[in-house]
Amino acid sequence: xxxxxxxxxxxxxxxxxxxxxxxxxxxxxxxxxxxxxxxxxxxxxxxxxxxxxxxxxxxxxxxxxxxxxxxxxxxxxxxxxxxxxxxxxxxxxxxxxxxxxxxxxxxxxxxxxxxxxxxxxxxxxxxxxxxxxxxxxxxxxxxxxxxxxxxxxxxxxxxxxxxxxxxxxxxxxxxxxxxxxxxxxxxxxxxxxxxxxxxxxxxxxxxxxxxxxxxxxxxxxxxxxxxxx
Amino acid sequence: xxxxxxxxxxxxxxxxxxxxxxxxxxxxxxxxxxxxxxxxxxxxxxxxxxxxxxxxxxxxxxxxxxxxxxxxxxxxxxxxxxxxxxxxxxxxxxxxx
Numbered sequence: 001x002x003x004x005x006x007x008x009x010x011x012x013x014x015x016x017x018x019x020x021x022x023x024x025x026x027x028x029x030x031x032x033x034x035x036x037x038x039x040x041x042x043x044x045x046x047x048x049x050x051x052x053x054x055x056x057x058x059x060x061x062x063x064x065x066x067x068x069x070x071x072x073x074x075x076x077x078x079x080x081x082x083x084x085x086x087x088x089x090x091x092x093x094x095x096x097x098x099x100x101x102x103x104x105x106x107x108x109x110x111x112x113x114x115x116x117x118x119x120x121x122x123x124x125x126x127x128x129x130x131x132x133x134x135x136x137x138x139x140x141x142x143x144x145x146x147x148x149x150x151x152x153x154x155x156x157x158x159x160x161x162x163x164x165x166x167x168x169x170x171x172x173x174x175x176x177x178x179x180x181x182x183x184x185x186x187x188x189x190x191x192x193x194x195x196x197x198x199x200x201x202x203x204x205x206x207x208x209x210x211x212x213x214x215x216x217x218x219x220x221x222x223x224x225x226x227x228x229x
Numbered sequence: 230x231x232x233x234x235x236x237x238x239x240x241x242x243x244x245x246x247x248x249x250x251x252x253x254x255x256x257x258x259x260x261x262x263x264x265x266x267x268x269x270x271x272x273x274x275x276x277x278x279x280x281x282x283x284x285x286x287x288x289x290x291x292x293x294x295x296x297x298x299x300x301x302x303x304x305x306x307x308x309x310x311x312x313x314x315x316x317x318x319x320x321x322x323x324x325x326x
Binding site for chain 2: 017
């Protein structure tokens with residue numbers, strides 16, 4: 001056996017062993033060795049296993065029949081190998097994104113449990129003071145419920161007054177200032193004459209440009225004696 | 230029928246162009262990855278890219294290093310086999326997903 005045949009034998013065996021290694025990789029959902037990636041890698045490595053065996057046949061003087069196919073197949077190696085690298089990288093990024101999404105979902109669920117457990121009414125209002133979110137306690141205090149016909153809440157039947165502004169409002173727009181509101185007292189009055197005083201704290205939600213786009217409000221019921229107005 | 234020599238030259242030139250475009254991109258991609266066997270796989274890939282470039286250069290020199298090129302192929306095969314099996318074993322041992 002000439003050295004060139006030995007070299008090609010080593011090459012063919014090496015690439016064949018690499019193909020066997022890829023086949024032996026366990027495929028797991030979302031894992032490194034997804035089926036598509038494995039197929040691309042097998043395709044790339046098989047090319048040079050084939051080239052090696054073709055060269056052996058050629059240099060042993062058996063046949064040159066496969067020589068012409070080598071030329072076309074060899075061109076595919078670099079694109080296929082590059083595809084494997086990109087696919088693995090994409091797979092990594094996808095897995096990382098999914099991991100972050102799972103963490104965010106878990107954090108969101110935990111926060112929602114905290115918000116729903118607290119005896120304080122917690123709500124989020126938009127830049128007009130209308131309710132965007134209210135926890136169970138807030139819904140009970142305000143007498144609103146999730147509106148099945150929209151993503152918001154049913155219209156409140158009360159009017160709201162504060163010590164600062166006696167003008168009745170139908171929303172929480174009085175908290176939409178640039179600063180945090182602490183221990184503001186407001187009164188909700190229903191059409192049937194019932195009144196409820198609330199102690200309100202709120203933090204504005206600001207856009208990247210610093211514009212107030214809403215507020216997070218926390219409130220508790222107060223005895224009627226301290227009601228405003 | 231296709232002339233085997235011209236087909237060979239054409240494939241080597243196309244291969245060279247692909248190497249010039251894809252190898253830098255692939256290297257940038259692989260730099261951000263960290264897997265068992267990565268070094269071996271990178272080495273195998275670079276040997277193959279080097280052979281692709283050298284094949285075109287060699288044509289102008291009358292193929293004086295044909296024999297060495299065959300040894301480079303065998304080196305690439307062995308290096309790929311080591312890299313792939315290192316990764317395959319890590320996957321089987323669940324060291325990576």
